[in-house]
Structures are given as structure tokens and as C-alpha cells.
Amino acid sequence: MPARPSVLFVCVHNAGRSQMAAAFLTHLAGDRIEVRSAGSEPTEQLNPAVIEVMAEKGIDLTGLTPRLLTPDAVRASDVVITMGCGDTCPVFPGKTYLDWPLDDPAGQTPDATRPIRDTIEHRVRALIADLGITAT
Numbered sequence: 001m002p003a004r005p006s007v008l009f010v011c012v013h014n015a016g017r018s019q020m021a022a023a024f025l026t027h028l029a030g031d032r033i034e035v036r037s038a039g040s041e042p043t044e045q046l047n048p049a050v051i052e053v054m055a056e057k058g059i060d061l062t063g064l065t066p067r068l069l070t071p072d073a074v075r076a077s078d079v080v081i082t083m084g085c086g087d088t089c090p091v092f093p094g095k096t097y098l099d100w101p102l103d104d105p106a107g108q109t110p111d112a113t114r115p116i117r118d119t120i121e122h123r124v125r126a127l128i129a130d131l132g133i134t135a136t
Helices: 017-032 048-055 071-075 110-130
Strands: 006-011 034-039 079-082 096-099
Touching (some): 006 017, 017 110, 048 110
């Protein structure tokens, strides 16, 4: 793994799970890890419940927009973490692929979204440790 690893989070709409994971990783690791997120079928805007529950953690997601997953984003990443995108994620040799089975917060209330957020935060903290980086 390079001194500054690159992580790509992928979910279908890039409006919830992958955005939360990318935000937590950026928040906890700063510039010590390059962070990307994308979706195989991105929506036009982030899930409002996701924005609300992340604000409760002091992380502002307003102004972010979902992005389309591209082969270049996968190629440029050391670790690719999928969250329900199935076979639509391109696979390149030499990359580390992880799948995080997480409930989709689409259409969920903030109360239903909080446990998903907390699971993602726990997984991101473990990922940081696995990458040998100290969380802030």
C-alpha cells in the first residue's frame, strides 16, 4: 500500500452510503488518505436524511452532488469498497476490493438512517486502522 493510499466508495446512487463513508474517512484521516465516492446510477442530489444525520456528527454534506462511477476512478484507487452496486463495479487487477453489506438509506427517515451511519463510521475507523493510518 502506498504512503498515501486512495480509497473509492461505491454504491448505486452515490446519495447515501458511499457519501457518508467518504465524509467519515475525510473527516477522520484528513489528507493522509485520498478519498473518492461514486455511484453506478447516481441520483441528482444527496438523501436529505443522510445530510441531517451526518450534520449531527459535525460533518456538513450540503453542496455535495452524486458522481458517476468511471473506470478511471477505480483505476486510480488502491482500495475499492462497494455497498450494494453488485456486478456494475469494474474490476481491475492489483486493487483491493471489499464489499460492505449495508442497508440503503434511500427513502428512510433520519431515525432509520442513524444505525446505517453508525455502522459506516465503525467500518471506516477499522479501515483507517487496517491501512496503518492514525485517525484524528
